[in-house]
Amino acid sequence: MASQVAPRCSLNEEDQKTVRWTVFPTNAIQFCLSIKVLFRLPLRQTTGRVASLLKLAGLDWAVPDYTTLCRRQKTLAVQIPYRRADGPLSLLVDSTGIKFLGDGEWQARKHGVQGRRQWRKVHLAMDTATSDIRAVEFTPGSDGDSPVLSERLNQIPEGEEIGTVTADGAYDTRRCHADHPHPQNGRPWKEDCPAAITRNEPLRATRHYGRAFWKRWTGYHVRSRIEAKMRCIKAFGERIAARDPDRHTAEIQIRCALINRFSALGTAEIVRVA
Numbered sequence: 001m002a003s004q005v006a007p008r009c010s011l012n013e014e015d016q017k018t019v020r021w022t023v024f025p026t027n028a029i030q031f032c033l034s035i036k037v038l039f040r041l042p043l044r045q046t047t048g049r050v051a052s053l054l055k056l057a058g059l060d061w062a063v064p065d066y067t068t069l070c071r072r073q074k075t076l077a078v079q080i081p082y083r084r085a086d087g088p089l090s091l092l093v094d095s096t097g098i099k100f101l102g103d104g105e106w107q108a109r110k111h112g113v114q115g116r117r118q119w120r121k122v123h124l125a126m127d128t129a130t131s132d133i134r135a136v137e138f139t140p141g142s143d144g145d146s147p148v149l150s151e152r153l154n155q156i157p158e159g160e161e162i163g164t165v166t167a168d169g170a171y172d173t174r175r176c177h178a179d180h181p182h183p184q185n186g187r188p189w190k191e192d193c194p195a196a197i198t199r200n201e202p203l204r205a206t207r208h209y210g211r212a213f214w215k216r217w218t219g220y221h222v223r224s225r226i227e228a229k230m231r232c233i234k235a236f237g238e239r240i241a242a243r244d245p246d247r248h249t250a251e252i253q254i255r256c257a258l259i260n261r262f263s264a265l266g267t268a269e270i271v272r273v274a
Contacts, residue, residue, distance in 0.1 A: 024064045029072045037254050074246045078253035085129035088163030092226035095123040095145050100240040125152045131263045133256045138249045145170040
């Protein structure tokens with residue numbers, strides 16, 4: 001994945017590291033790791049697959065070895081492509097758990113849990129206009145949903161205006177109140193801040209018109225699209241192949257980059273017929 005081959009000479013460890021970073025840029029490492037995630041390959045097989053692709057393309061480029069890919073994945077700044085729609089952003093936010101240690105669901109059901117299973121949490125923000133993932137956070141499984149909302153919103157460039165943020169009841173807090181229905185037993189807040197005033201308005205509307213009508217009126221059911229996007233994340237595997245937290249983050253970001261590229265190629269158009 002480079003236009004030149006590293007010189008074969010006697011170098012110390014620091015010089016060898018500099019040569020590897022010079023020969024293999026970030027986009028080359030991300031491409032190799034994308035092939036790994038897309039085809040669910042180990043690192044050694046990934047280098048062979050990339051070498052075969054370059055040979056078919058008629059390119060005499062060097063390919064990073066598996067140790068270089070493993071080392072660079074820990075500090076990789078993944079570039080997630082996205083399409084920018086006109087007007088303010090309408091974001092859908094949600095989170096899901098993904099396993100990185102332990103037996104699979106089928107093995108656990110058939111033979112019982114053999115050891116400890118551990119999970120981490122993926123927090124996404126999706127643009128409703130383009131269906132692209134615009135922000136992603138990866139946290140320990142014990143972290144809640146609402147405290148991570150601000151980190152996702154901070155990933156949106158300053159030049160883009162955020163119109164609405166739609167979420168479920170887990171985000172029904174004063175800190176990150178969004179455009180979502182309140183819990184069934186929700187009670188009005190003391191109107192001492194703009195978030196409380198905004199939240200109390202749906203409470204009054206649902207008491208007068210009913211929750212079902214309010215959901216149709218506000219378009220709350222569009223939130224199911226972010227849940228479908230969570231299934232796309234797990235389509236690349238129910239568990240993470242990496243073992244290091246930093247490598248976990250890079251792998252999830254690469255999954256998001258692949259999903260956005262697939263969405264850019266074309267998405268299904270759903271038409272209601274009845």
